[in-house]
Amino acid sequence: MSESLPLLVSHDFMALAHDAGLAEQPGPSFGAACRYQDFWWLAYADGWLRVTDPFMSTELDARAARLRNASAPGGT
Amino acid sequence: MGSLIDGVERALLGVLLCDHVRVPEAAHLDPADFGTAAHGRIFQALRDVAGTLPAAIGINAVMHLVAAATGDPAIPADRLLALALTAPEPRFTAVYARMVHEAATLAALAAHAERDPAYGPGPDGGSTPSDAAAVHRRALGYALAAHVAALHRPPPDPYAMTAADPAALTAAGRREQEILAELLQDRDRIHDVRSWLAAEAFAPGPHRDVYAAMAAVADRGEPVTDLVLAWELARRHTFRPHRTAPAPAAAAAAPPAAAHPAVRICARVEPGTAARLGRQLVEENARAPLAAAVAAINARPRMRAWYPSDPRGPAAKPARRTARGDVP
Known part of the structure; x- marks a missing residue:
């Protein structure tokens, strides 16, 4: 699928x-990053860049999970 | 003036020092998430101490306990008290914690990009690489660096952005300025106009940028405080510089803006000004395309009137035949 997605x-x-x-x-x-089509995307001046780096994707996954847990009812 | 991220970290620590029962609202943060090492140590000490403190405890006692828990003589209780005294409203703790989290995420990604030469300008010093993947990596590296740089600049000042000399503005510009003056003085007013006053009603430029940022913050259900607004403005400037039109000539020719923010803050604005002038702005914006449409219709060639009589006259009228077939 990633081959059909633009960068x-x-x-x-x-x-x-x-x-x-x-x-x-x-x-x-x-607002700097968002998840679309199973990829992270990073905002920049002219649009959104697909994050193709596995380290960056893992880092964003982990930090988004922390934020979700904090926002979830019962989470902090 | 400190940087935007420094202000956000100080705000978060200040509200936590004022109201230590709110420390769990920032539990998803790590001391390493703070850009300033001292801020990280204060946060760590707060986490260590907060759980052991009773809810009702004097603020001076909290400062001394936290200062002692940092184990850093460079962080005395007085310094913590200064943070607490300049803190914004404690009820927005979660918002400031999210900002620190976002900044830490971007900083971590940018640090990774800095370590990896594939994200840098390359050994040749910056010529455009030949393959798309390399161009893409370099763009990612630049984007991350831009995000982090924006956080380390002084926060955008919405008062300075809307402080052009009114005499140098058009009538519409002055109206926009009045609307923003009220919205900046009374932040809750944004909710009165947000549903029907679109940012596009403002001419492209700083006025539209400030209004769009206020509207975006309000739409998210976050408080339109100075810090949250500055954060949104910084993000918009980093993400969408092409959407921000250059400052109009009138604004560029205005006197130094430093004197004007105070004027805008202190200027008396009648309550309801934003709603009243906002309606005028919407009406004017609607009137222009309508007038253009009417003019276009009027400019079309008129349709020729149709008359029931035959233009060839009565002679052309076909003869009526009688029942016998002869013409009378």
Whole structure:
């Protein structure tokens, strides 16, 4: 699937994906990265760059999980 | 002036020192997440001490206990008290904790990119690489560096951004400025206008940027405090510089902005100004395309009127035949 995904998409594209519920941010005030099509994407001046680095993906997964746990009911 | 991330970390530590029962709201943070080592030590000490303290304890006692727990003579109780005295409202602890978390995430990714030469400018000093993957990695490296750099710059000041001399603005610009003056003075007013006043009603430029940032914060259900607003503005400037039009000539020609923020803060604004002028802004924005549409319709060639009579006159009228077939 990753072969068919572009390495970057526009801000408008990601905004549409977000509105359609296809893209998800790790947290409400965490706007620098989002999850779309099983990849992390990082915002930059002209759009969103797909994170292809396994270390970065793992790091984002772990930190997003920490944020989710903190936001979950009963979590802190 | 300190950096944006320094302000956020100080705000978080300040509210936790003021109200130590809120420390669990930042439990997902690690002391290493703080950009300043001293801030990380204070956070660690707070975590260690907070659970053992009764809810009702004097603030001075908390400062002394936390200062002692840091084990750092460079962090006396007075320094902690200064943090607590300048802290924002404690009820927004979770918001500040999320900001510190985001900054730490970006810093970790940027540090990884810095360590890996594939993300850097390359041995040739920055010529464009030939393959798409290398171009992509370099763009990622630049994007991360830009994010981290934005956090280490002084926070954007919405007052300075909207402080152009009114005399140098157009009528619409002055109206925008009045709207923002009220919204900045009374942050809850954004909820009165947000549902019907779109950011696009403002002309591209600093006014639209500030309003869009306030609206985005309000839409997320977060408080429109100075720090949260500065965070959103910094993020928008980093992400979407191409969407921010260059400052209008009038704003560029304005006197030094330093004198104006105070004017904007102190200027008396009638309650309800944002809603009243916002409606005018929306009406004007709607009027222009409508007027253009009417003008376009009027410019079309008019349809020729249709008359029931035959233009060739009565002679062209076909003769009526009688029942016998002859013409009378």
